[in-house]
Amino acid sequence: xxxxxxxxxxxxxxxxxxxxxxxxxxxxxxxxxxxxxxxxxxxxxxxxxxxxxxxxxxxxxxxxxxxxxxxxxxxxxxxxxxxxxxxx
Amino acid sequence: xxxxxxxxxxxxxxxxxxxxxxxxxxxxxxxxxxxxxxxxxxxxxxxxxxxxxxxxxxxxxxxxxxxxxxxxxxxxxxxxxxxxxxxxxxxxxxxxxxxxxxxxxxxxxxxxxxxxxxxxxxxxxxxxxxxxxxxxxxxxxxxxxxxxxxxxxxxxxxxxxxxxxxxxxxxxxxxxxxxxxxxxxxxxxxxxxxxxxxxxxxxxxxxxxxxxxxxxxxxxxxxxxxxxxxxxxxxxxxxxxxxxxxxxxxxxxxxxxxxxxxxxxxxxxxxxxxxxxxxxxxxxxxxxxxxxxxxxxxxxxxxxxxxxxxxxxxxxxxxxxxxxxxxxxxxxxxxxxxxxxxxxxxxxxxxxxxxxxxxxxxxxxxxxxxxxxxxxxxxxxxxxxxxxxxxxxxxxxxxxxxxxxxxxxxxxxxxxxxxxxxxxxxxxxxxxxxxxxxxxxxxxxxxxxxxxxxxxxxxxxxxxxxxxxxxxxxxxxxxxxxxxxxxxxxxxxxxxxxxxxxxxxxxxxxxxxxxxxxxxxxxxxxxxxxxxxxxxxxxxxxxxxxxxxxxxxxxxxxxxxxxxxxxxxxxxxxxx
Numbered sequence: 001x002x003x004x005x006x007x008x009x010x011x012x013x014x015x016x017x018x019x020x021x022x023x024x025x026x027x028x029x030x031x032x033x034x035x036x037x038x039x040x041x042x043x044x045x046x047x048x049x050x051x052x053x054x055x056x057x058x059x060x061x062x063x064x065x066x067x068x069x070x071x072x073x074x075x076x077x078x079x080x081x082x083x084x085x086x087x088x
Numbered sequence: 089x090x091x092x093x094x095x096x097x098x099x100x101x102x103x104x105x106x107x108x109x110x111x112x113x114x115x116x117x118x119x120x121x122x123x124x125x126x127x128x129x130x131x132x133x134x135x136x137x138x139x140x141x142x143x144x145x146x147x148x149x150x151x152x153x154x155x156x157x158x159x160x161x162x163x164x165x166x167x168x169x170x171x172x173x174x175x176x177x178x179x180x181x182x183x184x185x186x187x188x189x190x191x192x193x194x195x196x197x198x199x200x201x202x203x204x205x206x207x208x209x210x211x212x213x214x215x216x217x218x219x220x221x222x223x224x225x226x227x228x229x230x231x232x233x234x235x236x237x238x239x240x241x242x243x244x245x246x247x248x249x250x251x252x253x254x255x256x257x258x259x260x261x262x263x264x265x266x267x268x269x270x271x272x273x274x275x276x277x278x279x280x281x282x283x284x285x286x287x288x289x290x291x292x293x294x295x296x297x298x299x300x301x302x303x304x305x306x307x308x309x310x311x312x313x314x315x316x317x318x319x320x321x322x323x324x325x326x327x328x329x330x331x332x333x334x335x336x337x338x339x340x341x342x343x344x345x346x347x348x349x350x351x352x353x354x355x356x357x358x359x360x361x362x363x364x365x366x367x368x369x370x371x372x373x374x375x376x377x378x379x380x381x382x383x384x385x386x387x388x389x390x391x392x393x394x395x396x397x398x399x400x401x402x403x404x405x406x407x408x409x410x411x412x413x414x415x416x417x418x419x420x421x422x423x424x425x426x427x428x429x430x431x432x433x434x435x436x437x438x439x440x441x442x443x444x445x446x447x448x449x450x451x452x453x454x455x456x457x458x459x460x461x462x463x464x465x466x467x468x469x470x471x472x473x474x475x476x477x478x479x480x481x482x483x484x485x486x487x488x489x490x491x492x493x494x495x496x497x498x499x500x501x502x503x504x505x506x507x508x509x510x511x512x513x514x515x516x517x518x519x520x521x522x523x524x525x526x527x528x529x530x531x532x533x534x535x536x537x538x539x540x541x542x543x544x545x546x547x548x549x550x551x552x553x554x555x556x557x558x559x560x561x562x563x564x565x566x567x568x569x570x571x572x573x574x575x576x577x578x579x580x581x582x583x584x585x586x587x588x589x590x591x592x593x594x595x596x597x598x599x600x601x602x603x604x605x606x607x608x609x610x611x612x613x614x615x616x617x618x619x620x621x622x623x624x625x626x627x628x629x630x631x632x633x634x635x636x637x638x639x640x641x642x643x644x645x646x647x648x649x650x651x652x653x654x655x656x657x658x659x660x661x662x663x664x
Contacts, residue, residue: 011395015211016218020165046174047165052203054212 001066002074010084013056016047018085023047025076031067033077044077100267100292102312103278105611107326108265108287109306109318110242112299115250122227127188137179137189140229145170151256162252166222175200190230197223221251239264244305246295252280259284265307267292267314282365289314310609311587339658341618355599357616358416358607360585362386367406367415369610374617377413377468379607380533380585381406383456387420394452396459403463414468416533416607418512419446419456421474437541442475442512447484457492464504472533473511476518482511482528514538519567522574532575533607536586536594540564558641559588565597565644566636572602583607592619592659593648599623600632622656 008014014022026033026044033044037059042049044063055061061081065074127133148167152160169175175196182192197219204216239245244265245258255277258264266281266288281288287309299305299316306315306326315322358379359370363386367378386402387394407415422445446453460471473485486509496503510531513519519539522532536559541547543564546557558564568584575582583605588594590608595616598606608616631651638644653660 012211013209016165016215017161020161020168023168024164043174046172047168048172048197048200049174051212051215052200054204054207054209056209 001064002070003062003064004074004078006061006063006078006081008055008057008059008061008081010087011057012087013059014050014053014085016051018087019047019050021085022050022077022080025080026073029065029067029069029073031065031070031073033073034064034066036062036064096298096316098292098295098298098314098316100289100295100312100314102309103290104266104281104286104288105309106265106285106287107306107308107310107329108242108244108263109304109323109326110244110263110265112246112301112303112305113239113243114296114299114301115245115247116296122190122194124191125188126186127183130183130186133183133187133189133192134180136230137183137193140189140226141170143229144226148253151253154256162218166253169219169222170226190227193226193230194223217249218251221249221254225251225253244307246299246305248296250277252277255280255286255288256284259286265289265309267295267305267307269293269295310590310611340622340656341614355603355620356583356605357613357620358414358583358605359610359613360607361406361610364402364405364409366610367409370613371409373610373613375413375610375613376605377410378406378415379583379605380472381415381417383418383420384422387452387456394455396455396462399456399459400462403460403469404465407463407466407469411466411468414470416470416472416510417460418472418474418533419443419453421445421512437538437547442514443473443481443485444475446474447481450488453485453488454492454495457489458496461492461496461503461507462501464507465502467504467506469504470508470510470531473509473529475514475538476511476525477515478517479521479524479528482525485509486528512538513571515542516567519571522571523578526575526578526580529580531580532571532582534568534571534582534584534586534603536564536568536584536588539567539586540588543567558645559586559594560597560641560644560648562636562638562640562644565601568598568603569601569632569636576602581605590616592616592652592656593645595619596623596628596652597632597635597644597648599625600628600630600635602629602632619656619659624655627655 010018023045035042035044035050035053037053037055040053042053044050063074063077063081065077145167148163148170152163178196178199179189179192182195183189187195201216201219204212207213239258239261241262241264243261244267246267248269250266250268255266258266264286266286268288268290269292270290278288278290287307289307289309289312292314295314304317306318306323308315308326318326356376358377359366359373359375360380360382361367361370361378362382362384370378386399403415403417421442440448457471460469463469471489473482476482489509493503493505508530510533511518511525511529512535513522513532514535515538518525525532540557540559540561544556544561546553572582581604584598584603585607589598589606590612592615595606596619599620606616635644635647638647649663653663
């Protein structure tokens with residue numbers, strides 16, 4: 001299991017579009033993906049769970065990956081969040 | 089009483105142009121109730137849920153290829169929601185407890201949606217609203233109910249709300265229109281309706297309780313007007329309207345054969361816009377720039393949402409598109425926008441709207457100024473204040489503009505220091521006191537819709553009083569004349585940007601009253617250019633003078649029709 005802390009950088013936060021991107025990438029990996037905000041855990045492959053985190057700009061998140069391909073998964077997912085989901 | 093009202097008019101926000109004369113079909117989301125019921129067979133419910141899921145995903149995927157950009161991503165996220173593993177587990181758990189698939193689904197979704205609805209971020213609340221569309225769709229399929237896809241030709245769908253996907257399904261049926269009680273013109277559904285050319289009107293309050301399935305209805309996506317049980321006369325008028333924009337218009341645009349020696353007044357024809365697509369149309373139709381750039385849509389668009397730089401970018405693009413012609417940007421006017429949280433007023437039209445709202449929310453005003461100033465370097469942008477009643481408001485608004493300028497100077501951002509400012513004349517107060525304002529602003533723009541409503545004290549959507557509402561009422565015309573008379577000695581130009589300007593009858597009167605600029609629907613620009621070619625200014629001026637003395641709106645309208653028939657013969661067919 002690996003964990004990494006990231007900060008949401010895009011203006012609008014994790015709304016539907018970023019969540020869609022996140023779930024699409026997370027679902028490509030076999031490992032379990034969990035996103036944690038203020039102690040609340042969300043399944044990283046579930047768009048509704050991500051949305052209800054209501055992670056706005058500046059939110060601190062922990063991404064946790066558990067499974068055979070966890071290293072690759074966490075690398076790609078943290079990059080996605082850190083680069084603001086390709087939004088501004 | 090009700091049956092006696094021959095026609096009733098409702099007013100909403102025009103979201104997608106076009107006219108449909110059809111029959112009402114109601115779809116009421118509020119009435120969708122799912123009972124907490126135990127199922128007969130768990131296996132059957134599980135199967136039903138899987139089948140419904142499959143069908144909706146298939147439908148969404150088939151629609152997907154027709155969409156690009158942001159709509160495509162909306163559909164993609166809807167597919168992910170339907171496929172959401174956490175929701176699926178939850179639904180299965182509920183079904184295992186013995187509940188029906190419908191109940192299991194709605195209770196699982198509600199757990200999530202209520203969290204989003206409670207969010208302080210309006211974007212998440214808005215998203216919850218859109219996910220509700222999807223929930224409805226799933227429930228419809230689970231219950232085997234008729235869906236929107238099954239509507240017939242010539243139907244006007246009346247609903248509390250509608251999803252982009254449903255709009256798409258409807259676009260496949262001919263001659264269909266949409267009316268919704270909620271939602272703004274910037275909602276995804278409205279944008280999709282516009283791009284697929286399905287006439288649509290938003291924010292028509294209480295329409296659902298005022299219509300029944302099967303009754304006749306007209307929707308006019310140009311003006312936002314909804315007419316219930318129209319008279320034969322009204323129906324004919326609306327049947328003619330689309331023709332107005334095809335055959336005869338060409339003849340009028342060509343102009344009369346003999347025009348020599350006629351004195352003509354230069355009335356500039358500008359266009360009204362709410363986004364860059366409309367500015368494009370204005371340019372295509374050779375309009376003299378944008379006379380009214382409404383900013384409400386932009387300001388409430390989640391992708392722009394108070395984002396100063398995004399806003400500036402759009403203004404700058406618009407300014408480039410019309411250059412060297414002007415781009416007149418009206419600061420946000422929140423009147424009649426139902427979606428502003430925390431602003432529940434008994435009578436919003438007599439409340440915190442226009443410049444009053446901006447002076448109350450000064451940060452919003454300053455942000456808009458900053459965006460406009462950043463975009464102003466070509467020197468063709470002007471600022472317009474909405475709904476002004478006193479000079480003090482203008483002075484305060486200008487002092488905030490100065491603050492914004494100072495900030496930008498400090499930040500070393502270049503801008504047009506001499507950016508002109510103007511004000512909307514929409515109240516009898518500002519019209520009568522016009523001289524007082526001449527020292528404070530560079531130009532005036534008359535909003536005839538509001539000026540009429542405030543002068544006649546009639547809500548134009550009122551079920552019984554709508555016939556009393558008329559821009560042709562001599563009191564309104566006298567106020568317009570008073571504004572022109574007051575402004576011209578000080579070399580201040582007067583434009584009109586209400587619906588009246590887009591109507592040939594109204595345009596002729598306004599020309600006669602000495603108005604300098606008309607700002608109209610982009611599509612009306614060629615027609616108005618054409619109309620003015622036929623008219624000799626001296627004659628129109630004389631005619632307008634007589635109008636000011638007429639006793640009522642009806643006489644004004646009749647006499648203007650007579651005048652038009654005589655002077656612009658091809659236009660006569662529309663008034664027979």
